[in-house]
Amino acid sequence: MAKETKDSTDRKDDPPQQANLAMVGLQVAVGVAVGFAIGWWLDKRYGWGNKGQTIGSLLGLAGGLYLLIKDAIRINKD
Secondary structure, three states, X not given: OOOOOHHHHHHHHOOOHHHHHHHHHHHHHHHXXXXXXXXXXXXXXXXXXXHHHHHHHHHHHHHHHHHHHHHHHHHHXX
16 A cells, blocks of 8 residues: 655645636625625615715725735745
């Protein structure tokens, strides 16, 4: 029976690089979508025109980019 090396066990615990990249992309997209939805709701409730959608989308984008940068720093440290 062959012994497992440390490298092979580490690879089983870590998700593949493609999965990490997909998660980062989804975080940005979901952030924008949630911000847009909340902005749309605020626009309809308070009659702000499209200001809520714009501000909500930008806040969602900022949140998604924050998570992207945070993950990029974490990946580079590994």
